[in-house]
Amino acid sequence: MASPHRFTIKAFQLQCGAVLPEADLVYQTYGQLNPSRTNVILYPTSYGAQHTDVDWLIRPGGILDPADWFVIMPNMFGNGLSTSPSNCEQAQQPGFYFTHYDNVRAQQALLNSLGIEQLALVYGWSMGAQQAYHWGVLYPEQVRRIAALCGTAKTTDHNRIFLYSLRAALQGDPAWKGDRFEGIPERGFHTFTQIYASWAASQAYYRAKPYLEWGYESLEDYLLRSWEAGYRKRDPHNLLAMIETWLRCDVSDNPVYNGYYEQALMSIAAQTLVMPATTDLYFTPADCEAEAALIPHSEYRPIPSIWGHRAGNPYQNAEDETFIKQAIEDLLSR
Secondary structure (H helix, E strand, O other): OOOOEEEEEEEEEOOOOOEEEEEEEEEEEEOOOOOOOOOEEEOOOOOOOOHHHHHHHEOOOOOEOOOOOEEEEEOOOOOOOOOOOOOOHHHHOOOOOOOHHHHHHHHHHHHHHOOOOOEOEEEEEOHHHHHHHHHHHHOOOOEOEEEEEOOOOEOOHHHHHHHHHHHHHHHOOOOEOOOOEOOOOHHHHHHHHHHHHHHHOOHHHHHHOHHHHHOOOOHHHHHHHHHHHHHOOOOHHHHHHHHHHHHOOEOOOOOOOOOOHHHHHHOOOOEEEEEOEOOOOOOOHHHHHHHHOOOOOEEEOOEOOOOHHHHHOOOOOHHHHHHHHHHHHHHHOO
16 A cells, blocks of 8 residues: 555644644545546544554445545544644644544545545545535535444534543543643553443443454453553544544534534535444434434435444444445445
8 A cells, every 4th residue: 555645734724713834634545536536435534543444444345445436535633644733733732623624624625636526425434424424514516425324413412421531531640731641641541441442332242242252352351452452552632632523523513504503414415324323322323313314315224233333334343344335335326
């Protein structure tokens, strides 16, 4: 795989009011752009993930096939590759934050620089689904289709409580000095991942214990070597930044819709596939179905799975991958 690309925007004004002299958007591409520039799929990243963590599904015969599609994966602001607290001193200042309004406007600037005027599909899981909804709301004339897997267009109050607990876990560590970490938040990482794992999959998933088939010796071993080890690869300041973006997710919180949430969803012109998992505890089927009812050209197709939120990124789960692949094939054939 070739090295990722870097797109720099000069004097980029963020929704928080800050102006970045240079905002960097790091992205990777897969496949070939066709002569008419009509085979483009945008696939934004999710919480804590960088493009190499979630691009496994872009492969021949995969959910997104690069033989047919030109897939662009932009890294979300705050994830450690694009502009983030870990690589931008300005992003470490009090009162600074990123929103999906910022992410999507930067992505749209990238597409303009590439001469791409239309997206065949915006595909997103979790926080990627949040960005997909923002694309449909902010640029309805550019987006033909949306696949929103395990995500909502607005963060619910119940979901906010989960995010508050994650933030409190990290900031409750002695390494947190009120505005930044000094050293590694050892206890914070441990508590953070315990909370995250408890919500990420369903009760039925933990009863089934699939992780024992992957070489883990116990639940504790799985939590330590899979969940905790994974999040320890991330700068804790970046984890906090992405929590803030998630908390502020609302497709109507921008100068275009001024808080009119239902109007924003009703403005989506794209064929929209709303795909929660039946056991997702973050983005519940009921919450996703309520949003689907507001989107004019939507199909509500939940993933029947015990894997909870993880069903939307089924790299260890062939059954859910097959279900999603068929749904995406159906959407792209329209």
